[in-house]
Amino acid sequence: MESNVFVAARKSGAFSVTRYSIPEEKKVGSVVTNLAVDLGLDVDTLPQRKIRLEIMASKKYLEVNKDTGELYVTEKIDREYLCTTKISCILKMDVYIENPLRIFYIELEIKDINDNAPMFRRDKLELDVSESATPGERFSLTNAVDPDAGENSISTYDLSESEHFTIEIQTWSDGAKYADLVLKKALDRELQAVHNLILTAVDGGVPARSGTASIIVRVLDTNDNAPQFDHQVYSVNITENSPIGTQVLKLSATDSDDGSNAAIIYSFTFYTSEKTQEMFRLNPNTGEITVKDVIDFEAINILEMHIQAKDKGHHPLSGQCTVMVYVIDVNDNYPEITIKSFNNPIKENVPVGTVIALISVSDRDSGSSGMVDLTISDLLPFALNTTSENHYELIVSRLLDRETTSEYDIIVIGTDQGSPPLSDNKTITVELLDVNDNAPKFPKSFYTIPVMENNAPGSLLSSVTAFDPDFHENQYLVYFIIEKEILNTSMSMLFSINPENGDLYALKTFDFEREKEFLFHIEARDSGVPPLSSNVTVHIIILDQNDNTPVIVSPWRAHGSVVEEVIPRSTDKGYLITKVIAIDTDSVQNSRVTYLFLQIPDATLFSLDQYNGEIRTMRMFSYRDPRHLRLVVVAKDNGDPSLSATVTIKLSTVEHVVKAFAETFEVPLEYDIFSDLNLYLVIGLGSVSFLLLMTILVTIVLKCQKPKPTKPTPPCRNSVVSQRSSTVADSTLVSNDAYWYSLFLAETRKGKVVVRQPIPKSGGYIVSSIPRSTGLTETSDSAASTLQVNVSP
Incomplete structure (x- = not known):
């Protein structure tokens, strides 16, 4: 669009037109012409006059140098781009010069060059x-x-x-x-x-x-050619039992035509049997023949197919061929194993060589593929014997034992000689019937069963169980105690056993002080025919309980009475006042007795040996000490919990001792443990016979005599230890047997002997005080005395 200045200048005629011509290949930067020279302008005044260029086109390709007036190319000029439909190509430009304003019209013709190919x-x-x-x-x-x-x-x-x-x-x-x-x-x-x-x-x-x-x-194309097969007859081999989908043959018919005229459809002709068409599939588009059903050589070994190839032309043309399929036989039949007869179950003691089963084997294949070898799995006590072709006997090859193996799975394997060989197997399960050929067995040959005394009658002691590896009635066991008498007492009166499970029970309460142990046998017998049995030894050990309280036998006193002792006040330190002796019918720890003061008026005056029970003075009496003293001694066993007994000793001191006592002498206490036989042997001695006779006489006299209450200080007749300064040699009494044995104590003053004897069929013992000689003095007033003490219920 023209500017207003340009329009005014053009109307006034104050411009002129100048045409230039350049080829389109003019290089960028090259000078086309000098406008100042061409237009007659003063080059020196150009900077003040501000020359400028306007091109009447969509793009600016030229520029004028404001200082020199030179017109030069600023961009590549493409005539075909600027003038797409014109044969001639002219580029119009306006040049403006100010002071005074002048406008020049310039036409630039772009000349074509052959720079474009068709x-x-x-x-x-x-x-x-x-x-x-x-x-x-x-x-x-x-x-x-x-x-x-x-x-x-x-x-x-x-x-x-x-x-x-x-x-x-x-x-x-x-x-x-x-x-x-x-x-x-x-x-x-x-x-x-x-x-x-x-x-x-x-x-x-x-x-x-x-x-x-x-x-x-x-x-x-035009349909002027019929399809043609490569061969008129095709021969192909296929292995029987080929998987469904296996390719048999891919037919390739060709048609020289094109398009639908060459497109071929394959199909079976009417000459192909239905059986063959059921066994094979023909792809109508590709001509591929594949297996459709199982092919069995034994059923048919040659198959014939007639196939047609037809094009899809408007007037279709076709060609035909024959395909012969030869089936190749393979070893595809497995051996068949048949059990003709089977004897099962069998007894475990059947003889070696016994026939268990008759077996036959066959194979539908022929030749080597139909020849079968029959074997059994390699672990069994069985073997195969061939009786005739493909017939076998399964026999017992070695002795059987149901307790080792009760059932056998015999795998019979038939393998043909085909390539590759085929095999089949059948499992025969042989069950063994039990025979009573095993006696019951106890886990141990000897049972030691500890039983705590005072057990409850009927309590379970232990279970003595045997095992029989046989089966059913051959393993059903019955338990019983083999009868045995001990001291005229049958074991069945003391113990009972459950005949079904071997649980052993006690029928009575045992007392360790009477019975220490029992030894008997238990038999286990199965229910087989004939029955088998075995026995085991049972050792019952009675364990002790602390169920007996210590009994104080010295110094002896009647029940509830107080022991009285008289000693001179002039005794020296260490004087033996008396000796406390207690016995405990329990055993070991339960029978060990220790002695302690339960009550003592002066701890500095008396001492008590906790082991032997001796009470001695620790110093001499003084005028300050009372004349009558009371001592209480406790005898305690070592059981858990411990049991104890006490004795009270009333001690009186006198200034002078009766003369008769001065003539006494001390004899140490002697005791020994005898059996009844030893006691009779001692009595058999002549000297002991005389002493025994005198003891009996004195005992009778003492029983008939009454005590004299007028005497102030009579000696304690029931004491087994002297009232005077007598000594007892040993105070430890051991009683760990069910029987009592003799105990001899000696008293120096009157020569008393204390004899402890068992009381038959009772729970107590007898303590007898017997004078040693018949020479009784007035002061002694000694006599034999007897005390029976019960120590167990």
Whole structure:
């Protein structure tokens, strides 16, 4: 759009037109002309006059130097871009010079050069020509274009060499040229289905430029050829039992035609049996024959198929062939094992060689594939004997033992001699019947069973259980105690055993002080025919409980009474006042007795040996000490919990001792443990016989005598220890047996002997005080006394 200044200048005629001409290949930066010189301007005044250039175009390609007035190229000039439809190309420009304002009109002609080659709108032309087309038939082709103008545009067309085609060049009204393709020789698609041609367009420039396009002529088919198979008869081998889907053969029929005329459909003809069509599948499109069903050589070994190939033309043509399929036999039949007879179950003691089963084997295959070897699994006490061809006996090869193995799974294996060999197996389960060939067995040959005394009658002591590896009634055990008498008492009166499970019970309460142990046998007997049995020794050990309280036998006193002792006040330190002796019928720890003061008036005056029970003075009496003293001694066993007994000793001190006592002498206490036999042997001695006789007489006298209450200090008749200064040699009494043994104590003053004897069939003992000699004095007043003490219920 022109500016107002330019319009005003043009109307006033204050401008002139100058035309220049340049080729379009002018380089960027090159000077076209000097406008100041051409327009007659003063170059020196140009900087003050502000020359500028306006181009009447969409893009600015030229620029004027404001200082020198030179017109130069600023961008590459493309004539085809600026003038797309014009043969001549003129670029108009306005030059403005101020002070005073002047406008110059300039036209710049762009001259064309042959810088563009002809170019087809499509570089690939495709034509479909029927092979039935006649020579002389024409086919239009697309033309080429050249943006150059004049003689630089398209001048002619050329076609590559071809015996079937040529071109004719036509000129349009605007001068454009185009070419037609002309058929000059008949086509045969089967000989050449596609013709590739090159069309070339050439311009008139110097040097000339050209462009090419590819012409693809596709010859359209007519159905003038029938499908043809490679062979009229095909022979193929297939292995029987081939998997379904296995390819047998892929037919390939060819048809020289094209398109639907060459598209082939394969099918079985009516000459192919239905059985064959059931065994094979024919793909109608690909001609592939595959296995459709199981092929069995034993059923049929040759198969014949008749196949047709038909094209899809408007008037279809077809061809046929025959396919012969030969089935190859394979070892596809497994041996068949048949159990003809089977003796099961069998007794475990059957003889070696006993026939258990009759077995036969067969194979449908022939030749080596039908020959079968029969074996059994390698672990069994069994073997196979061949009786005839493919017939066998299964026999016992060695002795059987149900307790080792009660059941055998015999795997019979049949293997043919085919390649590869096939095998089958059958499992025969042989059950063994039990025979009573095992006696009951106890885990141990000797049972030691500890039993605490005072047990409750009927309490379970232990379980004595045997095991019998036999089965059913042969393993059902009955337990009983083998009868044995101990001291006229049967074991069945003391113990009971559960006949079914071997639980052993006590029928009575045991007393350790009477019974220490029992030894007997228990028998286990099975219920087989004949029955088998075994026995085991049982040792019952009675364990002691602390169930007996210590009994004080010295100094002896009647129940609830107080022991009285008289000693002189002039005794020295260490004087033996008395000796406390207690016995405990328990055993070991439970029978060990220790002695302690329970009550003592003066701890500095008396001492008590905790082990032997001796009470001695620790110093001499003084005038301050009372004349009558009371001592309480406790005898305690070592049981848990411990049991104890006490004795109270009333001690009186006197100034003078009766003369008769001064003549006494001390004899140490002696005791020993005798059995009844030893006691009678001692009595058998002559000296002891006299002493025994005198003891009996004195005892009778003492029993008939009454005590004299008028005497102030009579000696304690029931004491087993002297009232005077007597000594007892040993105070430890051991009683760990169920029987009592003799105990001899000696008293120095009157020679008393205390004898402890068992009381038959009772729970107590007798303590007898017997004078040692008949020489009784007035002061002694000694007599025999007897005390019975019960120590157990």
